[in-house]
Amino acid sequence: DADVTQTPRNRITKTGKRIMLECSQTKGHDRMYWYRQDPGLGLRLIYYSFDVKDINKGEISDGYSVSRQAQAKFSLSLESAIPNQTALYFCATSDPLGTGYNEQFFGPGTRLTVL
Amino acid sequence: GEDVEQSLFLSVREGDSSVINCTYTDSSSTYLYWYKQEPGAGLQLLTYIFSNMDMKQDQRLTVLLNKKDKHLSLRIADTQTGDSAIYFCAETTYGNNRLAFGKGNQVVVIP
Numbered sequence: 202d203a204d205v206t207q208t209p210r211n212r213i214t215k216t217g218k219r220i221m222l223e224c225s226q227t228k229g230h231d232r233m234y235w236y237r238q239d240p241g242l243g244l245r246l247i248y249y250s251f252d253v254k255d256i257n258k259g260e261i262s263d264g265y266s267v268s269r270q271a272q273a274k275f276s277l278s279l280e281s282a283i284p285n286q287t288a289l290y291f292c293a294t295s296d297p298l299g300t301g302y303n304e305q306f307f308g309p310g311t312r313l314t315v316l
Numbered sequence: 317g318e319d320v321e322q323s324l325f326l327s328v329r330e331g332d333s334s335v336i337n338c339t340y341t342d343s344s345s346t347y348l349y350w351y352k353q354e355p356g357a358g359l360q361l362l363t364y365i366f367s368n369m370d371m372k373q374d375q376r377l378t379v380l381l382n383k384k385d386k387h388l389s390l391r392i393a394d395t396q397t398g399d400s401a402i403y404f405c406a407e408t409t410y411g412n413n414r415l416a417f418g419k420g421n422q423v424v425v426i427p
Binding site for chain 1: 322324346347349356357358359360361364366404408409414415417418419420
């Protein structure tokens, strides 16, 4: 079984709808992240959480919110979806070493299309 | 701050070597990473290098780090069709464990 899972894998929705993307992990990591990937722009960080009570905005948090329901679960919500939120969304987890080494483990992604 | 730059596209014949380049701006980077994204999949760590190293070799992969020019490269020897993917470089700095990713290089291997 995959260590980091995302649901749904694909979603098509309409402008103005509320959408939730879910992420679950079995790696036991405290840190979880949400990224979006757009062609030619690479990965951009939306939100990250260092533990259940610690949630931080990333570089492009406007229009998004998150919920860390448990160590293993981190959800991303689009309160009112708009077409320029059409992208591939990735969840990731990590357990950084004190040296600064921070390998991140990625889910398979959710392809979201907003019409 | 962190800013990581990559060129976008590389085409290479099967069996040749491919080289992907990346520049970064943060001189306090502690680790630099190469991630691979195969079609339809998430990113997976391919290799990494600690900032006090100049070179790291791992089977067909060679990572070169030029700290003076803040330049990182990944050489893949004997490129195979399975190496077709998008490759991202990324960095972390001590005390700020977030990863800063480059925009990615798409590598297409021609049989």
